[in-house]
Amino acid sequence: MTVHDKIALTADDLQGDISRHLKLSIGKDASHASLHDWRMALSLALRDRVVEPWFASTRKTYDGKHKRVYYLSMEFLIGRLIEDVTINLQVEDMAVEAMKALGQDYYEVVKEEPDAALGNGGLGRLAACFMDSLATLAIPAYGYGIRYEHGLFEQHFENGQQTETAEGWLAQSHVWEFERPEVAYKIHFGGYVSEENGKANWNPSETVLASAYDTPVVGWQAKWANTLRLWAAKPIKLFDLESFNRGDYVGANAPERLARTISRVLYPDDTTTEGKELRLKQEYFFTSASIKDLLRRHDYEGYDIRDLHDHVAIQLNDTHPAIAGPELIRLLVDKHDFSFDEAIDMARKCLGYTNHTLLPEALEKWPADLFARILPRHYRIIEIIQDRHIAATGSDIRIIEHGNVKMGELAFIMAHSVNGVSALHSDLVKETVFHDLNAAYPNRILNQTNGITPRRWLYSCNPALRGLITDTIGTGWESDLERLTDLNAHLDDASFQEAYRAAKSTNKDRLAAWLQERSDVTLDTSAMFDIQIKRIHEYKRQHLNILETIALWNDIRDNPNGNWTPRVKIFGGKAAPGYALAKSIIRLINDVAATINNDPITREFLQVVYPENYNVSMAEILIPASDLSEQISTAGKEASGTGNMKLSLNGSPTIGTLDGANVEIREHVGAENFFLFGLTAAEATEKRKDHGYSRRAIESSPKLSRVLGQIAGGVFSNGDHHRYSDILHNLYEHDYFLVSCDFDNYFAKQREVDAVYQDVTRWTRMAAANTAGMGWFSSDRTIRGYADDIWGAKSVE
């Protein structure tokens, strides 16, 4: 049976469904329908086809009494959904044909869909890839998160400087979701705890309603579909009639406004936490609703609460939902008569925790007084967890320390399994942040190296390469990505190489056309496209990249008749609105671009472009067109990276450090197909002890000294000597991220890249070897690892 039989679909059916939805669901006549109307109609017609497999999956899970995975995440960075669904249902051709018969261009309609940007970066996108893999592997699962009214802010550049505006994806109706008004839980905050006959009783001062919205997530070839359930905050009382009657019309709306604030907006910081009351409320809001929901389902299915761990695996995506431990214990003790020991034991059997960073500023902690004010019962429960932990292990690690509640320690102690996201990162987790807890709980820490879904990050975003792969090794690789190693037999085959280059060049043309239309920028598509796309952060070192660009510009100017390899340096990424240095780096990149791009001497060799508002949809255009992937973080600081995987899979070799998953990527694609430079994590740690290292490194590098002198001299700032004093001061005086120490090594490695790029055969082989070697990085492999090692969950069938 093909997937089309399974979902009973032909192009004619689809066309009929689209017309019917346009008329009956959208209420529009085809002659008056806008692009937006067509998109709604197409989406609804596609959604219809997801419902059957979705129901069937729910039924099978229920009938087979299968264990369910609950993935709790503050962020799901989904992007657009139409293509996701057409790809997984394998109906792209049909959709194109049906829309054409209706006088519409399918691809124009697809482009009209706004991204669901309910995430900041890697962590949120990982959750979205995991949802795709869970459905593809037919593992019964729910994603639980927040239905933010405003996703990640939109980025604009004004005179090269980032400004932000609110994103508004929900201003139009989101046709992929089903509202579930009957699924709602009261979520409490504040108040005090009293005791009655030895039972704790929480008397909260504030209550909001968590109301469910479900989006089906269908897997490859519609084999299975799971649910993404997002919670929206609503008032328990819609309107304050008393205030209204008094003539206080603003006050009458207060309950509504207050409640909705909780799910109003995604916090835009990726790796710093601020300890804000609203953020804590968001975390408890969605975690509590999710735990109540899974307990209700367990009860509804008639299972004993004492068997919860046989039916439920809860994964905490970072510490954001770490309150799940105390919340589950609270419900078990206060509502189900468990003893504390029994409840702690049960919660631990259900919970797993994934750590995504070692950066100290990212490790969540809450002022104890704030925490105790918002969640008084949980605060008390955390004290009890801490006491039992100390009593059982003799460890002197505390959860509450120096007036703070530390969520990393809480998550660690409450989980039966703690994992890092790359081999190096997991080792460092053991050696650093959780050194002592690792000793107290040996074998609790394990590794699950991140992965990416090949359906979106190859099949869907790169039709040219998809076609070549299938022509070369047949189908099946889409859900068994390690079959890409079959490409290795063709790496030296001239016709394969030519076809591989043709695919890359198609993608570069597509990017060039997109940029021309969007920003009126013209790209030289024969130049190397050198791409760094990710959040802007000091540890990711976009400044290292732009400093190297300036040094290269100097060299070209000094010797304009040299044998230069033309390059286009492409940057993409947002800075957290409050992160001043990251914003300075953005401005510097834009200032350097303005100077260099207008230089007639270097123009044919070097161009810098930075399209604003990088997001998932933009990544889908940039990644397939990339020739060189910049993964240049200070070793020991990038937990994994996942953009590194997407670029390499799409035939873009890496220039990078031994950091995060770069280490494993290099092992899989072969050291000869990876441009390695820079200090190792251990060397970086040593270097920092070497007082005055950055000034010395700058002084011993003529190229770097010259570049910094130019910046200080106002070459890129219209003579303004102070515009970049923050960056310069940082580099000379601290340079914690070792830009100065890695600079010369990076510059030299880039010149090696230039030379190899001129050897077309060698370069093509390298790029194709990257594609062939990356199969292991499918998120299907990652999810199998979690299912086997952490969840004890199985594929159905």
Ligand code: Z16
């Ligand atoms: C995030 O995206 C990551 C870590 C973190 O603490 C918070 C956020 Cl929002 C990233 C890591 O920086 C990255 O290395 C990793 O690949 C990604 O999480 C997924 O694990």
